């Protein structure tokens with residue numbers, strides 16, 4: 001009997017951890033966290049992500065120790081690292097099996113997994129990759145996907161093992177090592193305010209979920225859209241789901257239990273909360289729906305999903321516009337406020353993310369790839385399986401979604417009526433009167449002087465005329481989408497990736 005190796009990836013928890021439970025009942029376990037420098041050095045990753053992962057690992061290590069286990073930390077490429085571990089464990093039967101969760105990741109992780117599969121096969125080591133997000137692998141067809149996802153979510157939660165026999169207790173002097181820093185991984189320091197980041201760990205995840213279901217989620221549907229209410233009104237579980245400090249199944253099952261309890265009550269407040277939780281549950285399903293797209297078509301990390309739009313944006317990329325967008329200097333106050341909030345706190349709500357991508361894609365006419373990578377590095381909850389399909393949907397390159405062009409002035413009027421969010425994050429505009437806070441570019445010279453904000457000096461004019469530039473972008477995209485071959489491809493894409501929900505229930509907002 002050899003050693004069971006649990007390879008931790010985006011599953012940094014004890015609860016509902018099938019690979020850990022399976023491994024623990026078979027013999028001594030090496031719970032491995034492997035830092036892969038080339039992965040961490042990619043532009044999608046930021047030291048704030050590493051900060052989140054390390055916090056989660058420290059807590060997980062404590063939990064494992066209380067059960068007899070520990071994390072073994074290593075840094076390097078997976079195949080050479082596994083080879084070294086296998087050799088070091090040779091006197092104890094080597095690695096008998098590898099246990100991990102399936103990962104719907106970047107192309108980089110897909111090919112690294114292929115290399116590990118080949119190595120494990122060569123060594124006669126079984127690698128068990130278990131599902132955790134309701135994503136099907138292999139995935140034969142979209143029809144029936146939602147019921148398969150619900151079945152996966154309804155399976156019993158995996159109990160925490162009662163005891164773990166750590167590799168260190170059978171191999172004397174086993175080096176566990178410890179977490180690695182950004183500089184050890186060759187990463188640049190983060191610009192995020194680490195104090196302002198959400199704490200990431202299993203205890204924080206459970207507390208956040210409980211608090212949301214105990215009442216914070218009341219009014220969720222109304223709170224979702226505005227950056228003023230969303231910070232507290234959304235569940236804020238995304239970082240935990242992304243790094244796996246909470247399983248989607250735990251979130252779904254706890255939500256279902258609360259919904260069942262509410263179904264017995266007929267008060268208007270309970271009915272309304274029930275509707276909120278239904279909306280929330282739908283979003284947990286969207287999570288799997290989007291991840292399934294990347295699982296089925298990993299190419300959409302780099303390529304347009306719909307080939308008809310190939311070449312439409314690729315030939316021009318205005319670097320100055322991209323920089324202004326990324327740094328929150330577009331001249332559209334809500335866009336700039338969101339970018340600056342994101343820079344410090346690493347989260348904004350869905351509607352604001354969609355608006356940021358829309359502004360980059362239509363009026364600024366930037367190909368989606370660099371904006372996508374920039375946002376990935378700024379979202380603490382970066383989840384490739386949601387991110388790239390969402391980016392493509394907002395950029396109008398899927399061929400199956402209607403073009404959604406967000407007008408930043410209207411979004412600001414609708415969702416930051418009194419300009420509180422704008423004033424907080426764009427201090428240059430703090431003195432601008434309410435009448436101009438959403439459209440400072442309409443102030444005359446005297447109003448600018450009075451507000452202490454001279455346009456072009458203290459705050460930029462909009463990069464382009466939003467209405468004209470967006471109309472042109474729409475025309476260009478609609479023209480290619482109308483071609484017969486494009487329609488044919490849209491039908492194929494819908495067949496492979498489209499939601500089977502009726503359109504009335506499918507508002508990705």
Ligand SMILES: Cc1cc2nc3c(=O)[nH]c(=O)nc-3n(C[C@H](O)[C@H](O)[C@H](O)COP(=O)(O)OP(=O)(O)OC[C@H]3O[C@@H](n4cnc5c(N)ncnc54)[C@H](O)[C@@H]3O)c2cc1C
Nearest residue numbers: 234235236237238283284287350353354381382383387390
């Ligand atoms: C361009 C763009 C990029 C995005 N990139 C990411 C990403 O990298 N990681 C990420 O977790 N989410 C991403 N989203 C989806 C969404 O914005 C976030 O999941 C949400 O804002 C997270 O906050 P929350 O946990 O409070 O969400 P809640 O509203 O409380 O939703 C609960 C959970 O449902 C899932 N979810 C919610 N909205 C969506 C959606 N529209 N599509 C798919 N799943 C959803 C998430 O897992 C979320 O944590 C992106 C959206 C856009 C428009």
